[in-house]
Amino acid sequence: MSLSNYLAPKQMQVLHTYLHDDFDMLVLTGAVRSGKTFIDNLLFIFELRRVAQMAKDNHDKHPQYILAGASSDSINKNVIISCENQFGINFKLDRHGHYNLFGVDITPVSTKTLGGLAGARGFTSYGAYVNEATLGVEPVFQEIQQRCSIDGARIIVDTNPDNPEHWFKKDYLDNNKKKARMIQFHFTIDDNTHLSKRYIEGIKARTPQGMFYDRAILGLWVTGEGAVYKDFDERKMMAAKLPPMKKYIAGVDWGYQHYGSIVVFGIDQAGKYYLVEEHSEQYKEIDYWTEIAHKLQKKYGRTMPFYCDTARTEFIDHFTHNGINAKYGWKSVVPGIEIVASLMKQGRFFVKRSAPVKFLDEIYNYQWDDKNEDAVVKKNDDCMDACRYAIASYIHENERKTYHPDSNDREGIMRGMRELGL
Structure with a gap:
């Protein structure tokens, strides 16, 4: 033989x-x-x-x-x-x-x-x-x-x-x-x-x-079991050329020892979302992030909303006092993830090839907590949180016509009280 x-x-x-x-x-x-x-x-x-x-x-x-x-x-x-x-x-x-x-x-x-x-x-x-x-x-x-x-x-x-x-x-x-x-x-x-x-x-x-x-079966290197965004497909969702955008929105996750992150998404006429820019850094003070936000305003418009993590309300106030359209982000984690995941499943989520800093590393390692089915592991999540704040807050506030901000959202609470005549 x-x-x-x-x-x-x-x-x-x-x-x-x-x-x-x-x-x-x-x-x-x-x-x-x-x-x-x-x-x-x-x-x-x-x-x-x-x-x-x-x-x-x-x-x-x-x-x-x-x-x-x-x-x-x-x-x-x-x-x-x-x-x-x-x-x-x-x-x-x-x-x-x-x-x-x-x-x-x-x-x-x-x-x-x-x-x-x-x-x-x-x-x-x-x-x-x-x-x-x-x-x-x-x-x-x-x-x-x-x-x-x-x-x-x-x-x-x-x-x-x-x-x-x-x-x-x-x-x-x-x-x-x-x-x-x-x-x-x-x-x-x-x-x-x-x-x-x-x-x-x-x-x-x-x-x-x-x-x-x-x-x-195919032996391909793809997102693993337990991944939060299983439908993300780098082969289909990375875009070299982008269509004209009707609007831009930003998401902000504050950080210092862990990464802070600001992301910008463009939304086209068909309602597709494109990650067009990401800034993720460690050990940066609020003045650094304010400077980044000002540069993004010049590039994408002074009225572009920045949906921010409400864990540091003093940073949001700092943004506001410096002429940045800072908003309190919607912080419901699982519903927010579901909104982002649904865009991926519908073919409405894309990433500009030149945009990622931490995005690709995080999305493939962003995992559900196997000890708590309603929680995610608090690792590899800085850019992921910023993306969720941007997309989920905007959709929750605008497309769904209802907005229930974080309990610390003083502006939102006062607005709601005024609308109720209180």
Whole structure:
């Protein structure tokens, strides 16, 4: 039998690349059950044989190699036991918890927490195999790279996709310079031709459309489970050219140690909302934000409303006293999120490509609190809050013709009392 009886065509491509191309890092990403780990486990065995020969040529009697994964349990299940079952190979385990094969000392490194740094430090490695890379933290991955400093060392990586702003995608896959000598392969479930047609048809039919399907079946890097704005699609909602706008509105989230943020949305004739500008900064005083607001007024109109976080009413007063049309933002979190989310679902939400500062990073990491279904995790939310204040406040005040401001909205309360004749 030939290898083609055991390997799917995509796996054969990977093997051909491994045997014939020059690289320092070989990365396999994509769908579950697509055959990534099987071929990488095979390359792992090939690498250990290659390392054993390199060590012999270097007169090194104790070559070391890194085997990394989210935890010791996942390393054992995904790689060690799988290799033993699939290839009939037995790894020796020493009293230090290291494996040994072909005379190579295989050091396991856990990548899920910074505690894994201790296992990766203090030695030089002939290479590394990193399983489930996106489940690890970046400092440990960096440490593993730095340890593989012997001439000819190579790193094999496999992972399922995560959110598009994940450190592994942004810092490595999207930053693949020629001198990095990194080769990437993308897998879909259809690349595993050893799966039965019945299984593939069934799993496709049973997997919900959207994020789950895009990740599990197509192997795409899309917004993850628990994301607040699951319908945001960077491929469809980023706009290079914008139509004429009939109105501009702004949202303000105050900050200092965490980011403060001012965003501007344009609204076109069709009622579509476009994020046209974002300013997000840390450690800035109110005078800085006042200067930003004045610049935005000159650009988008002096009467443009700034819907502000009511947590700092003195900042809102400062804006007002400086000629800025500052309004108290509508702060009902879940109803406000529902308004923004509905625009995305209706195809009425877009982002100017040049606008984002923190927006893309936050929207993919803005999560519901799994301990409280009516709350969001108070992280990655500064720009998100500013966007919500702008859109939800404006729609609540104008399109719905009713406005129930925050209880601290003195202006709104007085206006309401006057309307009631009090």
